[in-house]
Amino acid sequence: MIEKIGRWKLFRSRLAVCGAIMSLLVVILSLVGPLLAPYGPSEFSSQLLRPPSSNHYFGTDGHGRDVFSRILGGSRITLVLSLTTVFISGLIGTFWGLFAAYTKGAASMLLNRSMDVFMSFPAIMLALFVVALVRTEGSLPLIIAISLAYIPRFARVIYGSTLPILEEDFILAEKALGAGHLRILLGHVLPNLAAPITVLMSIYMPYSIMLESTLSFLGLGAPPDVPTWGRIISDGKAYMKVAPWLTIFPGVTIIFAALAFNLLGDGLRDVFDPRSKGRLLSGS
Amino acid sequence: MISALGLSNPDENWVSEAFLISYLIRRIVSGLITIFAIVTLVFFALRLLPGDPAEVWLGDYATQELIESTRAKWGLDKPLWGQYATYMDHLVRGDLGDSLPMKVSVAELLSRHFPFTLRLVLIGTVLSILIALPAGIAAAVRQNSFTDLLIMLSSFFFISMPSFWLGLIILFTFSLRLGWFPTMGGEQGGNWMSYVPHLTLPSLCIGIREAGLISRMVRSTMIDTLSKDYIDVARSKGLSEWSILYKHALRNALAPIVSLVGMSLALSLAGAIVLEVVFSRPGLGRLYVNAVAVRDYPLIQGCILVMAASVVVINMLVDVSYGIIDPRIRHQ
Numbered sequence: 049m050i051e052k053i054g055r056w057k058l059f060r061s062r063l064a065v066c067g068a069i070m071s072l073l074v075v076i077l078s079l080v081g082p083l084l085a086p087y088g089p090s091e092f093s094s095q096l097l098r099p100p101s102s103n104h105y106f107g108t109d110g111h112g113r114d115v116f117s118r119i120l121g122g123s124r125i126t127l128v129l130s131l132t133t134v135f136i137s138g139l140i141g142t143f144w145g146l147f148a149a150y151t152k153g154a155a156s157m158l159l160n161r162s163m164d165v166f167m168s169f170p171a172i173m174l175a176l177f178v179v180a181l182v183r184t185e186g187s188l189p190l191i192i193a194i195s196l197a198y199i200p201r202f203a204r205v206i207y208g209s210t211l212p213i214l215e216e217d218f219i220l221a222e223k224a225l226g227a228g229h230l231r232i233l234l235g236h237v238l239p240n241l242a243a244p245i246t247v248l249m250s251i252y253m254p255y256s257i258m259l260e261s262t263l264s265f266l267g268l269g270a271p272p273d274v275p276t277w278g279r280i281i282s283d284g285k286a287y288m289k290v291a292p293w294l295t296i297f298p299g300v301t302i303i304f305a306a307l308a309f310n311l312l313g314d315g316l317r318d319v320f321d322p323r324s325k326g327r328l329l330s331g332s
Numbered sequence: 333m334i335s336a337l338g339l340s341n342p343d344e345n346w347v348s349e350a351f352l353i354s355y356l357i358r359r360i361v362s363g364l365i366t367i368f369a370i371v372t373l374v375f376f377a378l379r380l381l382p383g384d385p386a387e388v389w390l391g392d393y394a395t396q397e398l399i400e401s402t403r404a405k406w407g408l409d410k411p412l413w414g415q416y417a418t419y420m421d422h423l424v425r426g427d428l429g430d431s432l433p434m435k436v437s438v439a440e441l442l443s444r445h446f447p448f449t450l451r452l453v454l455i456g457t458v459l460s461i462l463i464a465l466p467a468g469i470a471a472a473v474r475q476n477s478f479t480d481l482l483i484m485l486s487s488f489f490f491i492s493m494p495s496f497w498l499g500l501i502i503l504f505t506f507s508l509r510l511g512w513f514p515t516m517g518g519e520q521g522g523n524w525m526s527y528v529p530h531l532t533l534p535s536l537c538i539g540i541r542e543a544g545l546i547s548r549m550v551r552s553t554m555i556d557t558l559s560k561d562y563i564d565v566a567r568s569k570g571l572s573e574w575s576i577l578y579k580h581a582l583r584n585a586l587a588p589i590v591s592l593v594g595m596s597l598a599l600s601l602a603g604a605i606v607l608e609v610v611f612s613r614p615g616l617g618r619l620y621v622n623a624v625a626v627r628d629y630p631l632i633q634g635c636i637l638v639m640a641a642s643v644v645v646i647n648m649l650v651d652v653s654y655g656i657i658d659p660r661i662r663h664q
Contacts, residue, residue: 165369168640170602173620177374177636180624181381258494262606265496266621278494285500289508299497306492314488 064315070308071250078127081120089113089121089275097291107293109284115294119301122275126305129187129194129276130256134249136195141202142238142245148203149210150233160207166200175259179268190269194259198252209244213237243320250313254306261302277302356652363644370640371423371633375416378629384408385627389433406432419633428637429630431623438634441619446638449604449615451519451527452534456600459539460546461593467543468550473577475555483547490544495603499537499610506533516612534607538600545599549592550585557585587657594650598643 082089093112100107106115148159166174178193213219214237222232261278263269265285270276272283277298284294386402387394403409407418422429428438471483490498507515519530557563558581566576582589605617612618616635623631 161366161369164366165373168366168370168643169636170598170605170639170643172602172605173636173639176605176621176624177377177632180627180632181377254492261494262496265494266606266609268624281497281500288500288504292504295497295500295504299494299501302494302497303489303492306494307488310488310492 061315061318063311064318067308067311067313067315070304071312074123074127074305074308077120078123081123085114085117085120087114087117089118090273091117097287097294099291100293106297107291109280109291109294110287115280115284115297118275118280119277119298122277122280122298123301125270125274126257126260126276126278129191129260129270130253133191133194133198133256133260134252136191137198137202137252138245138249140195141199141248142206142241144199144203145206145208146210146233146237146241148207149214150229150237163200163203163207166196167204169197171197171201171255171259172262175263176266176268179263185271187270187274190260190263193263194256197259198255202248202252205244205248206241209241210237213240247313247317247320250309250316253309253313257302257306257309277305352652352656359648359651363648366644367637367641371420371637372416374633374636375419376412378632379408379412379415385432385629388627428634431631432628433626434628434631438630441631442616442634442638445614445616445619448519448613449601449608449617451531452538452604452608452613452615453597453600455531455535456538456542456603457593457596459535460542460596460600463539463543464546464550464592464596465589468547469554469577469582471547471551472554472558480551484551487544487547490541493541495537495541496606496610498541499534499607502533502537503610517614530613534604534611534613537607537610538603541603542596542599546592546596550589553585553588553592554581557581560584587654590653590657591650594646597646601639601642601646 087093091113093108093114095104095108095112097110098104098108104114104116106119108114109118144159144163148156148163151159169177175193175197178196179189182189182192219232219236222236227235257277260269260276261281264276264278264282267282269282270279272279280298281295281302284291284298287294384399384403386399386406386408390399390402400409407415410418419429426439428442430437431441434441467483467487471480474480503515507513513529513533517530519527562584563576563580566580571579604615605620608615608617609621616638619631620635620639622628623635
């Protein structure tokens with residue numbers, strides 16, 4: 049039995065290593081990918097809707113653009129977009145959760161209740177609402193929408209992780225020594241939240257990638273000239289019947305990237321908090 | 333021990349019943365406050381942020397006079413607090429206003445479309461539980477085996493897949509290529525025969541995807557439960573593995589699993605928004621996406637109200653059923 053558990057742990061850690069390597073691959077791809085692309089991401093040609101071949105590995109789309117080059121070119125944009133949104137929701141969500149746990153009385157209640165209010169929207173519904181409201185050009189509405197969708201979910205977990213830390217002896221000792229609120233929160237509580245924050249960020253990376261692609265699919269995501277992976281699927285869906293490769297390849301790319309970060313996040317959680325093994329947070 | 337096995341002391345029943353009722357009332361009040369907060373938030377967010385619905389609706393070539401008269405017709409020229417008071421006053425009477433472009437009452441649109449979403453979500457949830465429960469239990473019982481690995485890997489795979497993409501692939505394969513199912517439309521209300529062709533594919537999409545998440549949770553819950561002392565006690569009494577699993581373990585794991593069902597319902601609701609668009613079927617999600625695209629304020633507000641109220645009700649039912657299923661929580 050013990051040997052079996054040992055083997056499993058090893059395997060799980062192998063899965064995590066697998067996830068780490070895949071994530072690294074995705075990151076490297078986003079850095080050098082655009083340079084490797086045989087064509088420009090928005091380079092038009094007369095080769096319309098060609099199936100995959102040695103000239104065009106993933107075929108061409110309705111404008112004669114090379115799908116392989118578009119996916120490579122889009123990788124950086126997609127990843128930067130997801131990282132940005134995850135960082136924003138991580139930053140705001142952490143402080144929200146931190147203050148909700150630390151404050152008392154009306155302030156704590158207000159911070160907690162407002163989390164409930166935002167969590168009553170499915171993430172996609174909230175994101176759609178924001179995209180429709182923020183009428184500016186470019187990717188800004190998308191960034192705000194995705195960040196806002198995950199801020200309360202981030203805050204909820206950080207709130208839960210902060211409460212037990214506040215009960216620890218070293219916090220009481222700090223208080224007894226007369227440390228100020230800011231010193232306690234930033235100097236002592238925050239460093240202890242590093243683990244859940246790291247895990248949450250890697251868990252929300254795939255959600256962010258998928259939410260972006262969903263919004264783009266619904267026609268409310270990235271602007272037409274920005275080839276995110278979701279945008280490429282969205283452009284290709286009209287040709288589903290004649291050119292399924294336009295949908296299949298970017299989709300598989302999204303699955304690969306999301307799987308990479310999911311495995312990595314799961315592994316990180318095992319490393320940081322072995323008790324919560326397998327308990328995943330809902331992103332929707 | 334008695335409470336751990338899911339039995340409560342009959343003498344204490346009236347205490348717990350009184351507690352349950354007061355708990356229920358508190359939950360309903362807090363749910364209503366949440367819904368009120370959402371309605372208020374959405375109302376002001378829609379009106380305070382830049383961008384005028386009349387301008388957006390009429391397009392770039394509309395004259396200023398036309399915009400002004402449209403604003404007046406839609407009541408957007410009145411002071412904000414006045415608009416809010418009127419809106420709330422109508423809301424408590426069940427009047428959600430008229431859809432701006434369609435000139436149909438929002439309440440009517442919602443009541444026409446909501447049953448489609450409800451059917452999709454319910455069947456999708458049932459499917460996800462039907463897939464996830466056996467899969468999660470099998471993975472937990474044969475922990476660390478090849479079965480476990482296979483189930484967990486597929487769960488990872490499905491949670492890494494955008495649901496609209498799964499929908500597109502399924503639609504492409506079974507409707508466009510094989511022609512087994514219609515490519516669009518919804519089931520007709522009175523006609524049960526139309527349910528299977530229209531509901532199979534979208535609910536299957538929801539079922540498969542949410543099962544990815546739920547099966548992982550079933551697995552970890554079951555592993556937790558199976559490591560408890562009373563399972564060892566049951567085993568030492570010589571009970572069969574089957575009876576240990578279903579009479580002792582599953583029953584005690586029921587409370588977390590009920591919360592999973594609740595979560596699955598909420599997730600399916602979110603999934604339905606996109607899948608209704610993919611499968612071109614009527615429903616709240618498609619109504620909402622269209623309303624967002626043309627900034628149909630009353631309809632956006634109505635859809636969010638129904639959606640948020642559904643989530644609030646689901647959460648409430650889950651919390652209350654916790655107390656009924658697991659007496660330990662009632663006595664806390």
